[in-house]
Amino acid sequence: MGYLFDPDNWEWLTTSNNTRFILEGFLVNLQIALIAMVFSLLVGLGLALARLSRNRLVSIVVGAWIDLWRNLPLIFVILYLALALPAPWREAYEDAAPGFLPDVLQEGRVFAGLLALVLYNSAVLAEIMRAGIQSLDRGQDEAAVALGLTYWQRMRIVILPQGLRRMLPATVSQLITLNKDTTLVSIIAIQEVMRHGRIVTGQNFFGGVQAPILQVFIFIGLLFVVTNLALSRLSRRLEIREQERTGTTVQPVSGIEDQLVTVHAKR
Amino acid sequence: MSSWLELLTDNFDALASGFWVTLRLVVGAFLVAAVVGTLVAALRIAPSKWLQRLGGVYVETFRNIPLLVLLIIAYSGLRRAGVPIGTWTAGIAALGLYTAAYVAEVLRSGVFAVSRGQVEAALSLGFDQRQTLRRIVLPQAVRTVISPLGSITIAMIKNSAIVGAALAVNDLLKEARIIASRTFETEAAFVCAAIGYLLLTIAATIAVRLLEQRYAIRR
Numbered sequence: 001m002g003y004l005f006d007p008d009n010w011e012w013l014t015t016s017n018n019t020r021f022i023l024e025g026f027l028v029n030l031q032i033a034l035i036a037m038v039f040s041l042l043v044g045l046g047l048a049l050a051r052l053s054r055n056r057l058v059s060i061v062v063g064a065w066i067d068l069w070r071n072l073p074l075i076f077v078i079l080y081l082a083l084a085l086p087a088p089w090r091e092a093y094e095d096a097a098p099g100f101l102p103d104v105l106q107e108g109r110v111f112a113g114l115l116a117l118v119l120y121n122s123a124v125l126a127e128i129m130r131a132g133i134q135s136l137d138r139g140q141d142e143a144a145v146a147l148g149l150t151y152w153q154r155m156r157i158v159i160l161p162q163g164l165r166r167m168l169p170a171t172v173s174q175l176i177t178l179n180k181d182t183t184l185v186s187i188i189a190i191q192e193v194m195r196h197g198r199i200v201t202g203q204n205f206f207g208g209v210q211a212p213i214l215q216v217f218i219f220i221g222l223l224f225v226v227t228n229l230a231l232s233r234l235s236r237r238l239e240i241r242e243q244e245r246t247g248t249t250v251q252p253v254s255g256i257e258d259q260l261v262t263v264h265a266k267r
Numbered sequence: 268m269s270s271w272l273e274l275l276t277d278n279f280d281a282l283a284s285g286f287w288v289t290l291r292l293v294v295g296a297f298l299v300a301a302v303v304g305t306l307v308a309a310l311r312i313a314p315s316k317w318l319q320r321l322g323g324v325y326v327e328t329f330r331n332i333p334l335l336v337l338l339i340i341a342y343s344g345l346r347r348a349g350v351p352i353g354t355w356t357a358g359i360a361a362l363g364l365y366t367a368a369y370v371a372e373v374l375r376s377g378v379f380a381v382s383r384g385q386v387e388a389a390l391s392l393g394f395d396q397r398q399t400l401r402r403i404v405l406p407q408a409v410r411t412v413i414s415p416l417g418s419i420t421i422a423m424i425k426n427s428a429i430v431g432a433a434l435a436v437n438d439l440l441k442e443a444r445i446i447a448s449r450t451f452e453t454e455a456a457f458v459c460a461a462i463g464y465l466l467l468t469i470a471a472t473i474a475v476r477l478l479e480q481r482y483a484i485r486r
Binding site for chain 1: 327328330331332333334335336337339340343344345347348349369418419421422424425426427428429432433440444447453454457460461464465468469
């Protein structure tokens with residue numbers, strides 16, 4: 001305890017650019033998370049719809065795809081893609097990455113990290129969305145059919161607004177997990193907050209003051225706790241509102257860490 | 268397609284030892300998560316506001332911190348601070364404490380799922396607080412949360428791969444990477460590891476389903 005709170009061990013915070021350097025790394029994580037979130041949600045929705053397709057073959061193939069990616073450890077997918085992704089893909093990413101992204105995110109190896117995050121999270125989100133859609137009363141869809149709506153009209157006007165809103169809290173929980181998982185791309189040498197933390201804790205790097213690993217990484221951890229707490233406050237508020245509005249039960253989705261939402265909904 | 272089978276037979280010992288290490292990590296972390304998770308859940312439903320708050324701080328901290336950060340704090344951080352912690356202890360402790368936050372939240376929600384009337388009935392029958400919790404509430408709470416606890420366990424099996432990536436623990440993924448870099452058979456080595464992880468997650472899924480059929484209370 002003495003070691004933890006010893007002011008000498010926190011001196012690094014105010015020395016040189018340490019704090020700023022770590023915050024810059026954290027910003028890279030947030031950007032990776034944001035990009036991965038947008039694509040995971042879009043791909044996840046597509047997968048969920050394909051999974052619920054009337055076409056048996058499409059449904060089975062997409063179901064197998066979803067089960068494969070969400071049952072593999074994310075770190076496994078990241079490491080595999082970093083090794084196995086063909087060089088032309090990486091070059092294509094470097095060419096296609098928009099110029100407003102920071103330099104770190106324009107490097108080819110970032111593509112492996114982003115792709116892995118999207119493959120894994122889109123599969124999990126697809127399963128969450130499917131559970132939400134399936135929890136709707138069958139009558140909703142039947143009524144929409146009887147009204148003469150086409151498939152896309154039914155989805156856009158009747159099914160998705162209800163089904164997805166019901167799963168909003170679970171979706172936010174998964175996005176929190178995604179936010180934490182951005183640290184895993186440090187393993188494939190992307191310069192984000194973990195790497196910056198390692199650099200800061202390298203012996204006598206900045207201003208001759210040694211930054212102890214324990215304190216630096218507690219600081220980094222707190223950055224995540226604060227951002228995720230903000231997200232989960234949002235999720236909890238949505239959860240309570242949804243429960244009051246619908247009072248419905250949604251089957252829990254297996255294999256994801258955060259099962260709270262679905263358990264509460266069962267009450 | 269047969270190349271991974273060949274690689275599996277050629278490197279069976281390494282892969283089997285990796286699988287065994289992963290299994291031990293998972294079992295160790297599960298025990299830590301079960302014990303700590305139950306204690307934290309008890310804090311969360313304790314009659315004192317301060318104890319509740321303490322449990323809340325634990326849950327919010329460990330649930331929102333990336334596991335990788337936790338692993339580095341537990342190993343490199345403590346070592347630099349002069350605590351001679353081993354890789355195994357650090358890995359199991361970090362994975363277990365991280366998972367415990369989720370276990371605690373799920374147990375708490377299970378306790379709240381037991382209706383208030385049951386508690387009142389038990390108290391009026393002369394059970395004291397502790398007996399009511401132990402004999403009436405907890406047995407039912409655990410049975411309502413079998414499925415989410417199973418989910419958490421499956422997530423933990425997947426998370427165990429992060430331990431091997433961060434620390435010098437030769438788990439299944441690490442062994443596969445070593446083989447991949449030695450033989451240049453990246454695909455085959457990763458297919459073998461994938462099969463190992465899928466075996467574990469599928470086995471856990473089946474176990475949870477059986478437990479559910481036997482014990483679950485559906486509400």
